Amino acid sequence: MFGIVHFPFFVAAVFLLNVTPGPDTAYIVGRSVAQGRGAGLMSALGICTGCCVHTIACAFGLTAVLAASATAFTVIKFAGALYLIYLGVRLAFSSAGKSQQARSDAAQDAALAAKSLRQLFLQGFWTNVLNPKVVLFFVSFFPQFVSSETEHKALAFLTLGGVFIAMSVVWCLFLVWVASGVTRRLGGKPGVKKWLDRVVGSAFVGLGLKLATATR
Template sequence: MSIAFLLTALVVTVTPGTGVVYTVAAGLSHGRRASVVAAFGCTLGIVPHLAATITGLAALLHTSAVAYETVKYLGVGYLLYMAWAVYRGKGALQVEEAQPRPAARVILSAVLVNLLNPKLTLFFVAFLPQFVPSGASGSVGAMLRLGAVFMALSFVVFTAYGLCAAAVRDRLLARPRVMTGIRRVFAACFVGLSARLAVA
């Protein structure tokens, strides 16, 4: 396993993006369990990108402007929907003390957050092949192993972010105005992420 791969993958996962924002929001609103479930869902959202890279679909996305734009604007639309839901006090930052949000719902939202991100697929297209010998036997297996390492790092980093957010949850719940301000900040983050994706 290349040290360069591990370091680069760690930098990519630690840098806040849609997965981190969603996981932190889940930790703040629903606590530790939800943050871990959200981290798991965001990690699952990487699987289709890895599969697309291995099967060559990512190359099509890279070369076809129509395919790329379609996925990109689906992602933009979903992030804007997330921003609206968070701003209205629903979705990722809907605080429900009595009944926690169903795990399946958290995972579905988390998967969609990463699934509708064409930049993640393009990252796999440009990044992973650099560490796999071209034309060598077992290259698919090597790519799967590297993808698994990237997913493991993502899960650990996202979980750490989420647990840190969950640790200050009780203090924030006692201050409704602060929670309202946080909702607005997170809504702005989702809008900003959607804008960044739109101009990519």
């Protein structure tokens, strides 16, 4: 089908990759624990949308060009690292500010909530798009399941990408559901919530530093 080979092995490999903890898993779990189910959900959807970008780039050869450029790899690596560090610092020091920004107007609260969800989606999206390790994964993993003789390479990559993203969405939703349970149990304890924010923020900073020191 479309030049795809060893499809059952591809599905099995994607399942194993999903259940193996990685930066995206840590990010989704962190958001879910620190900010609840809605935040985790929007972060997961943002990350999976980022995978759509990588899939399209891989299908049309853009990912291979990017992976071959040491300069592009370095630029994206540091951009992604700085972005994660920024998000971590912002989360770690956000609790005090939030306690002083309560508003009584319900419509304004709803507008702010909608804006916050959009921001969470975009943050998840950019943490995935700006991760050069994801670029290298797509360019090294997907071609193994596409026949070199097929005339439909782009369609094969898009199909595999669709399967990868669908399986990832299911797994990410499961992670959000499990991790957000922690927040639901501790939501009424502001002191605990503040420390959760700080711990998760510190974890994001750690992920950013790890990405900054990553090699090809």
